[in-house]
Amino acid sequence: MRRYSVLVALLLSACAGPATLIAGEAIRSPEPPDVLLQIQVIAGDDASPVRAAVVAGTETVTTDSTGVASVVWPENPLDLQLSAAGFLPQSVTVDELPEDSTMTVQMEPVVLHGVVLANDGRALPDATISTGSTDTTSAVDGSFTLTRAVPGELSVSRPAWLDTTVAWDGVSDEIEIVLEPRVIRGVRINSTTAGNLDRWQDLLDVVNTTGANAIVFDAKSEDGNVPYNTSVATAHEIGAVQVLYDVEARLADMEAAGIYKIIRVVTFQDSPMAKARPELAVWDKDNNDIWRNHQGFAWVDPTDRNSWDYPIALAVEACEMGFDEVQFDYVRFPSDGVISSMQFDGTYDQQNRVATIAAFLAEARRNIAPLGCAVSADIFAAVIETQTDEGIGQMPEALASSVDVISPMIYPTHYGSVWRGIENPGQNPLAILGGALSAGVPRLSDIGFAHYRPWLEFNPYDAPTVLAEIALAEEYNLGWLLWDGKGITSYDPSYLPGGS
Missing domain, CATH: 2.60.40.1120 (Carboxypeptidase-like, regulatory domain)
Incomplete structure (x- = not known):
């Protein structure tokens, strides 16, 4: 049986016959693989990988996340065209295949x-x-x-x-x-009114139906109190928190209405802080006690940088909460009281006063501007018409590179009996306002980056007078803010442009 199996195998093999070979045709070897050129594309500025489109003859490839792509190497020189967003186009001719079949192309950024x-x-x-x-x-x-x-x-x-x-x-x-400057036309609301829902809604209606577009709130008032539940621990530690309004609810209302949101921080007049931390206070050298002005308010020392932290912390918090602008008021040295008895850590001369206030505002802006908020400062109107700091450390030229907006408080009833030849300034508000603006505006024409936005006096004037004040400010395209020192509780829309 074994002999027959071998015979069958031989017969089958013979039947298959030899492979057919055609005359003149050689036996083919397997096709050799394509030779590839690997291209590394890097940026000319920092050598980081670049995602680029690479055109090599009829072939187009894109580099990967490491900046690498491969193309088939032809037998003749290869022209490469490279393009990438943010980079200048690059043309490269490769005459010979590199020994390691790799090359680096550097693309220069636009x-x-x-x-x-x-x-x-x-x-x-x-x-x-x-x-x-x-x-x-x-x-x-x-x-x-x-x-x-x-x-x-x-x-x-x-x-x-x-x-x-x-x-x-x-x-x-x-x-x-x-x-172009953002032209703001704003009204101030006191904290008690901000906490009254009916009056708050009345004010929203007035702003939404007139030429106003902003509302100014208080973060810290003249008495040093903070009228909302702040997260700044210092305010609680010194007993300054007296909640009068819900700041988050008011912010939400203004955001929904498209109203520009300003918050005011009374800066260096601060009785609670001076009482809690007398080492920060302006000192009365005659009585060896905390110095107070004629109204009984104490001040912290602007020349002591430790007094800067608290108002800046309130300002940063306000910006993070959603306000568009932080406005520093009382950002100056005291102006009333027994000035001769005041004692500061630093020297009390004009040069140091001006440098101190400018430095504080610059420091505040360094902390606030990166958060997206504008920084403004309220100043005495007198200093935009005189060439001195009037003893308070405010000069517009010195502040022009420290804040975004300077708001001179042009309140005719606050002037003396005669100002610049104008008798009874309180009875001549347009003459006072016109003189202040015409003198002050040119002083910022070629220095710094701040622009003016004046505070205008609302009370005790009638609607035609207030509208005339507003119209005069509008001639300078400055915008305006309305102030009522008695603490306004509502606005008559007839006092505002577009109101009735």
């Missing part, structure tokens, strides 16, 4: 140089410029550089100024951007 200016030509620092893929901030001189810039719309924003968009074609490597 660089856009620009400057951000105010509408009056002054440089605007701290503006945010964004292309969507990258952003930067303007420097002190308003200049900026966008690296890896992508053609399209540039978005520009800055607190206290209107946001804008500018088209950039990607051809020019320089651009100038001009911002």
